[in-house]
Amino acid sequence: MEPWRVLVTDGLQDTGISILSKEAQVDDHKGISAEELLKEIGNYDALIVRGRTKVTSEVIEAGKKLKVIGRAGVGVDNIDTAYAKEKGVIVVNAPTATxxxxxxxxxxxxxxxxxxxxxxxxxxxxxxxxxxxxxxxxxxxxxxxxxxxxxxxxxxxxxxxxxxxxxxxxxxxxxxxxxxxxxxxxxxxxxxxxxxxxxxxxxxxxxxxxxxxxxxxxxxxxxxxxxxxxxxxxxxxxxxxxxxxxxxxxxxxxxxxxxxxxxxxxxxxxxxxxxxTPHMAGQTNEAQRRASMDIAKEVTAALKGDKLHWKIV
Known part of the structure; x- marks a missing residue:
């Protein structure tokens, strides 16, 4: 079986990347454009975003292999959770980290x-x-x-x-x-x-x-x-x-x-x-480290079919 592939679009600390890399191939395409995301998402089993990336219904539709979307933080208003649920794609976040x-x-x-x-x-x-x-x-x-x-x-x-x-x-x-x-x-x-x-x-x-x-x-x-x-x-x-x-x-x-x-x-x-201030409330080193670790563990659990702590849909 081919290894799972995880796409990271808004950056993730090394602690999170390390956790993910034990179970999957991780591609960090920080700053990827909406157009490029639509082209690339079909190759991935998991997508991890922060607040910048908009995970629209078009993105979810294009993600033919997509099993889970992870938000490294709290709010999921940039993710079309209703469409994800319709398509059977799990959405998880890291609500306690920040x-x-x-x-x-x-x-x-x-x-x-x-x-x-x-x-x-x-x-x-x-x-x-x-x-x-x-x-x-x-x-x-x-x-x-x-x-x-x-x-x-x-x-x-x-x-x-x-x-x-x-x-x-x-x-x-x-x-x-x-x-x-x-x-x-x-x-x-x-x-x-x-x-x-x-x-x-x-x-x-x-x-x-x-x-x-x-x-x-x-x-x-x-x-x-x-x-x-x-x-x-x-x-x-x-x-x-x-x-x-x-x-x-x-x-x-x-x-x-x-x-x-x-x-x-x-x-x-x-x-x-x-x-x-520039939407910086969660931008401490400690919070970002926790968010990276928490979302990496949650996305890995979703891929493996293990118990989830912070499932949105």
């Missing part, structure tokens, strides 16, 4: 917004000493509303509780016990929107969550609210956010994800009350 990294960036953004750290740093680099311009707010006693209280959201909640924030959370898909352990409250989405001083978003992008934070939601928020999103672009209506920033309804926003990536809405990115 939890700490994403939660730490989200919490870092809370601190950065509260004390205007990026703007103060930029002024110093311009040779200014504008101390009196940077009167921030303390986090102690403030209410943090967490929309989506899964692995990442609950980790953020634990971190925020440790600095004395009041935690409120809503979970769209399950009722977590962690919220009670850290002394927080499990509330409805409307309560989070209306009562929070800081709001951080940790839900997947879906038909239910797309555009969820819109003009209507902003209108119901406290004046001077702070907004953080390290989840997925498209959950926040970016035009509505810009309007809310300009009106003062939103005192500051920190965004790691955007409707279009790289973002084209420069007016939002360049806004003085916005902290923008």
């Amino acid at each position: 939890t700490t990294a994403v939660a730490e960036l989200a919490m870092g953004m809370v601190f950065a917004l509260a004390r205007e750290i990026p703007r103060a740093d930029a002024s110093m680099k311009r040779g200014e000493w504008a101390k009196k311009e940077f009167e921030g707010v303390e986090l102690y006693g403030k209410t943090l509303g967490i929309i989506g209280f899964g692995r990442i959201g609950s980790t953020v909640g634990q971190m925020a509780a440790a600095v004395g924030m009041r935690i409120m959370a809503c979970c769209l898909f399950r009722i977590p016990e962690t919220i009670r352990i850290i002394g927080g409250e499990l509330l409805m989405m409307d309560d989070i929107i209306e009562k929070s001083d800081f709001i951080t978003i940790h839900t997947p992008l879906s038909d239910e969550t797309r555009g969820m934070i819109n003009a209507e939601a902003f209108a119901r928020m406290k004046d001077g609210v702070y907004l953080i999103c390290t989840a997925r672009g498209g959950i926040i209506d970016e035009k509505a956010l810009l309007d809310a920033l300009n009106s003062g309804k939103v005192a500051g926003a920190a965004l790691d994800v955007f409707e279009t990536e790289p973002p084209v809405f420069k007016e939002l990115i360049n806004h003085p009350k916005v902290i923008a």
Whole structure:
């Protein structure tokens, strides 16, 4: 029998490649174009991607030998999971690998917004000493509303509780016990929107969550609210956010994800009350190593017909 062939399109650390190579031939074609992927995918039993590669129905249709698609990370919105299921192609991910990294960036953004750290740093680099311009707010006693209280959201909640924030959370898909352990409250989405001083978003992008934070939601928020999103672009209506920033309804926003990536809405990115980062929440050495190992083991298990830990479809 010929060895399985695995195509990697967005890079994978050596630890993952090493695990895969014990069972299969691995071809790392980092940065492969959509056109080339369509030409090549028919030769492979497995495909491993990150967020860049779009695994469309056309790609899955062209993958005549394809048995499994692995996402080295959490979100699978770049994979047509419905069509994969229809074609009998397994989809797996590595949902726990980046939890700490994403939660730490989200919490870092809370601190950065509260004390205007990026703007103060930029002024110093311009040779200014504008101390009196940077009167921030303390986090102690403030209410943090967490929309989506899964692995990442609950980790953020634990971190925020440790600095004395009041935690409120809503979970769209399950009722977590962690919220009670850290002394927080499990509330409805409307309560989070209306009562929070800081709001951080940790839900997947879906038909239910797309555009969820819109003009209507902003209108119901406290004046001077702070907004953080390290989840997925498209959950926040970016035009509505810009309007809310300009009106003062939103005192500051920190965004790691955007409707279009790289973002084209420069007016939002360049806004003085916005902290923008390039979808880097999961980009720590430790997280990428875990993601590479986890997805390599999961894809290998799928090829061998072994038990799977993180099967999407």
